[in-house]
Amino acid sequence: MRIATWNVNSLKARMPRVEEWLELTKPDVLCMQETKLSDDAFPLLAFQALGYEAAHYGQGQWNGVAILSRVGVDDVVCGFADGDGEDPEARLIWATCGGVRVASVYVPNGRALDHDHYRYKLQWLERLRRVLDGADPASPLTILGDFNIAPDDRDVYDPAAFVGATHTSEPERSALQALEAWGLVDVFRRHYDEGGLFSWWDYRAGNFHKGLGMRIDLVLATESLAAASTAIMIDRNARKGQKPSDHAPVIADFAL
DNA sequence: ATGGTGGCCCGGCCA
Numbered sequence: 524m525r526i527a528t529w530n531v532n533s534l535k536a537r538m539p540r541v542e543e544w545l546e547l548t549k550p551d552v553l554c555m556q557e558t559k560l561s562d563d564a565f566p567l568l569a570f571q572a573l574g575y576e577a578a579h580y581g582q583g584q585w586n587g588v589a590i591l592s593r594v595g596v597d598d599v600v601c602g603f604a605d606g607d608g609e610d611p612e613a614r615l616i617w618a619t620c621g622g623v624r625v626a627s628v629y630v631p632n633g634r635a636l637d638h639d640h641y642r643y644k645l646q647w648l649e650r651l652r653r654v655l656d657g658a659d660p661a662s663p664l665t666i667l668g669d670f671n672i673a674p675d676d677r678d679v680y681d682p683a684a685f686v687g688a689t690h691t692s693e694p695e696r697s698a699l700q701a702l703e704a705w706g707l708v709d710v711f712r713r714h715y716d717e718g719g720l721f722s723w724w725d726y727r728a729g730n731f732h733k734g735l736g737m738r739i740d741l742v743l744a745t746e747s748l749a750a751a752s753t754a755i756m757i758d759r760n761a762r763k764g765q766k767p768s769d770h771a772p773v774i775a776d777f778a779l
Numbered sequence: 780a781t782g783g784t785g786g787c788c789c790g791g792c793c794a
Contacts, residue, residue, distance in 0.1 A: 557786090583787095585787075634794090671794095726784040727783035728781085730783090766785090769784090769785080769786095769794075
């Protein structure tokens, strides 16, 4: 089973690239983030024409997450659904696809360490951790998406440049480690040890061509599922060319 | 290391 994640930075702007990429890559499941669409505007028919079912949780203009699948989209849950009030932003959707529980997440950016959005980010990650109490770490489960956290210093082009900034702060990394402590593995690190392998590059200043990026798009999987992973790659080709997203897709293959 | 690009939808905000 091939499962991928891609922050598309507006599905409306990216639809030609996404359709082309689906036909080329043929994932069984694709998690998308930042669709920036209302549910009414989600191009379901176009995806069905390519053989995919889909679940979308959007709010229009900002955020928005989706799961495409050609191995079923069952038991869809939008948001935290934990009874503690609705998250005002559409950042989380779950579905069961081919026997695997899949989440597509768009973790808040945080903006700055002293910003309200940073506190929202940490609270959001804690809430995601609590939601996992309702799941079994021995079951096949995967959380994919834009975590807006570089897990360690290998995952940024210059750690010194991020001191005092978001994405690398200790509380953010601890919040990610709390998810891992529940029973999730960073599948990419099961296959690659080296740094300098990134999934996001700022549009500005030619950062992609200079190799100035971060690895913030992650595939977290329970140990039993991670043990079935045969390969994982960051598809840098999708960051090239006309009208790319600022994120590259991450593609993971599992022997399922 | 600052200034830079591209998305939203039309003036800044957000990434």
